[in-house]
Amino acid sequence: MNHWFLLSPELLIAVSSFLFLYLSSHTKNGKRDFTLALLVSLGAVVLSVMTLDSEGSLFSGTYKINFFSQIFKLILSLGLFLLVWLSRNLSDLDERVGTEYFYFLFSATLGFLLLPSCSEFITLFVALELSSIALYILIPLRKGDGIDAEAGIKYLLMSAAATAVFLYGASLLYGMVKTTDLTVAATLLSQGGLSPLAYVALFLTSVAFFFKLAVVPFHFWAPDVYQSANNQVTALIATLSKVVAVAILLRFLPMGEGSAKLVFILTLLAIFSLLIGNLAAIWQQDAKRLLAYSSVAQAGYLLIGFVALSDEGYRAVFYYVSTYLFATIAVFHVITKLSQDGRNLKLNDFIGLSQRSPLLALTLLLSLFSLAGIPPLVGFAAKWFVFTAAVEQGHVLLVLFAFIMSVVSLYYYLTLIKKAYVDKSDQPLTALSLTWDEQLVSIGLILFLVLFGIFPGWILNLGDKVARAIG
Amino acid sequence: MIKELIFLLFAGGAVGFALLAVSLKNLFHAALCLAATLFSVAGIFIFLGSEFLAVIQLLVYFGAIGILIIFTIMISPPALLKNETKSVSKFFFALAAAGSLFFILFALLAQSTLETETVELGLVSISQLGTLLLTDFVFPFEVIALVLLLAIVGAIIHAWGGAEGHE
Numbered sequence: 001m002n003h004w005f006l007l008s009p010e011l012l013i014a015v016s017s018f019l020f021l022y023l024s025s026h027t028k029n030g031k032r033d034f035t036l037a038l039l040v041s042l043g044a045v046v047l048s049v050m051t052l053d054s055e056g057s058l059f060s061g062t063y064k065i066n067f068f069s070q071i072f073k074l075i076l077s078l079g080l081f082l083l084v085w086l087s088r089n090l091s092d093l094d095e096r097v098g099t100e101y102f103y104f105l106f107s108a109t110l111g112f113l114l115l116p117s118c119s120e121f122i123t124l125f126v127a128l129e130l131s132s133i134a135l136y137i138l139i140p141l142r143k144g145d146g147i148d149a150e151a152g153i154k155y156l157l158m159s160a161a162a163t164a165v166f167l168y169g170a171s172l173l174y175g176m177v178k179t180t181d182l183t184v185a186a187t188l189l190s191q192g193g194l195s196p197l198a199y200v201a202l203f204l205t206s207v208a209f210f211f212k213l214a215v216v217p218f219h220f221w222a223p224d225v226y227q228s229a230n231n232q233v234t235a236l237i238a239t240l241s242k243v244v245a246v247a248i249l250l251r252f253l254p255m256g257e258g259s260a261k262l263v264f265i266l267t268l269l270a271i272f273s274l275l276i277g278n279l280a281a282i283w284q285q286d287a288k289r290l291l292a293y294s295s296v297a298q299a300g301y302l303l304i305g306f307v308a309l310s311d312e313g314y315r316a317v318f319y320y321v322s323t324y325l326f327a328t329i330a331v332f333h334v335i336t337k338l339s340q341d342g343r344n345l346k347l348n349d350f351i352g353l354s355q356r357s358p359l360l361a362l363t364l365l366l367s368l369f370s371l372a373g374i375p376p377l378v379g380f381a382a383k384w385f386v387f388t389a390a391v392e393q394g395h396v397l398l399v400l401f402a403f404i405m406s407v408v409s410l411y412y413y414l415t416l417i418k419k420a421y422v423d424k425s426d427q428p429l430t431a432l433s434l435t436w437d438e439q440l441v442s443i444g445l446i447l448f449l450v451l452f453g454i455f456p457g458w459i460l461n462l463g464d465k466v467a468r469a470i471g
Numbered sequence: 472m473i474k475e476l477i478f479l480l481f482a483g484g485a486v487g488f489a490l491l492a493v494s495l496k497n498l499f500h501a502a503l504c505l506a507a508t509l510f511s512v513a514g515i516f517i518f519l520g521s522e523f524l525a526v527i528q529l530l531v532y533f534g535a536i537g538i539l540i541i542f543t544i545m546i547s548p549p550a551l552l553k554n555e556t557k558s559v560s561k562f563f564f565a566l567a568a569a570g571s572l573f574f575i576l577f578a579l580l581a582q583s584t585l586e587t588e589t590v591e592l593g594l595v596s597i598s599q600l601g602t603l604l605l606t607d608f609v610f611p612f613e614v615i616a617l618v619l620l621l622a623i624v625g626a627i628i629h630a631w632g633g634a635e636g637h638e
Contacts, residue, residue, distance in 0.1 A: 137625030
């Protein structure tokens with residue numbers, strides 16, 4: 001097959017990002033930029049579907065196309081499409097940077113799209129930098145006071161440190177296997193079991209991605225960044241960035257299969273993420289800060305799938321992260337609609353949502369129930385698969401602890417739902433009318449959360465293929 | 472013998488000046504120490520047989536970036552140079568964390584045997600580097616172009632917004 005066709009989703013995103021850069025020097029036109037971005041991201045979805053079953057090794061083997069990379073590209077482009085749609089109203093950005101916003105958004109996504117295909121450390125590092133630098137720019141882009149710059153600098157410094165640790169780990173791995181090729185390194189390393197240095201190096205290379213997932217103790221940036229970045233950028237960090245981190249961890253961590261020490265470290269990380277994420281979320285009054293801590297906790301559940309270090313575990317992780325993306329986007333759909341001027345929402349801003357817009361309230365209810373893991377939604381199925389995979393490998397106590405923590409998490413998710421459905425407002429409520437596309441997206445997301453929760457088989461089959469493609 | 476001595480000079484310089492760069496109170500002195508660290512690293516590159524990297528290190532890091540940092544410090548308003556008081560407990564906590572990480576890595580590196588190969592000095596020529604960058608590593612090379620463009624546009628956007636905001 002034509003090599004350029006294999007690269008088509010990335011090429012489309014790259015070319016369109018240049019187009020936005022070109023348009024930024026012309027008259028600003030928010031409507032034009034939004035329509036273009038929406039069409040391009042839809043095109044990327046179509047191209048990802050078309051290349052789904054292709055295989056190929058490009059550029060002297062530094063870039064590999066297979067089912068693993070393409071299914072993640074499909075999920076990422078779907079996420080990008082919804083994120084662009086969320087960006088239809090960028091009221092908290094300076095109008096002068098409206099076009100550049102799309103340039104940065106598409107550059108970040110390009111980095112994300114490249115990452116699952118990179119089969120070599122140098123390419124991986126460069127793609128990681130592309131996405132990280134775009135995020136450094138996007139986080140402080142919101143117009144406002146100095147607090148935005150503070151979160152941006154915090155993210156920049158911590159991310160740079162995480163990248164440095166990644167490079168150090170990669171250099172140790174290179175010292176052991178004398179190649180930067182990931183597949184060759186994986187086979188060489190696993191010969192005769194991992195040496196202590198190898199698994200420490202493996203852990204160090206994973207740190208950059210633990211950082212993106214906001215796993216404790218690499219989570220300190222999350223609450224501040226979630227709070228001070230604008231709602232759409234927060235949605236980008238909360239969704240696409242996490243999916244990519246999981247994709248790369250799915251390539252790295254299986255190298256350590258059978259290593260009890262790696263399992264021990266991952267178990268520790270999972271326990272602390274669950275504990276700190278869930279307990280800290282209870283005290284939050286800012287909706288996005290709450291979501292930040294909830295994402296720390298969700299990273300903990302994801303890690304339980306990695307702790308299993310088995311094909312069932314990888315399959316469960318895939319199911320978990322692909323459904324988590326849509327549940328999170330559903331929450332941000334409600335947030336961006338509710339916060340017309342782009343400000344941060346307090347929990348009290350959700351009061352009376354069920355009367356203002358029943359459909360939006362239902363979207364919030366189902367997505368939060370899904371994050372909490374209530375049957376029959378996708379979040380329940382995801383937790384179920386992750387837990388069973390871990391129990392099969394004998395991690396009963398860890399799963400028991402995670403189960404208790406998910407009961408704790410119900411408290412803060414239910415608080416938000418109670419605000420939307422039960423609490424009475426002392427001020428008169430204004431009706432919130434949804435346009436046809438907002439209704440369509442709400443219904444689409446609700447159907448996704450319910451249908452794939454009841455019939456998880458289709459996504460699980462994809463997960464099986466992903467687990468097979470890792471090796 | 473002389474060789475080892477010079478190597479130790481550069482390696483020691485890199486570590487020593489790096490320590491000074493993060494511990495000195497005066498920001499200007501710290502910047503000078505950082506430049507000295509970058510210079511010592513260039514020396515280490517020569518010992519590793521990559522003259523090209525050493526030259527680039529001197530031109531870009533020691534020359535351009537070093538001067539840029541010093542300029543930034545001289546231009547910044549003095550209010551930004553305020554010294555934060557350091558908390559003792561934080562210092563010891565950081566020391567314990569960094570120290571234990573160092574100890575673990577040192578112990579691991581000391582007990583594991585990394586195979587070493589003898590590579591002839593001067594083996595990596597600039598033309599070989601160039602050929603590699605445009606053949607085997609052409610993809611990351613092209614992506615770096617995107618990264619640089621992105622970084623430049625981002626810097627302009629933020630500098631521009633800041634200037635407007637202070638009017």
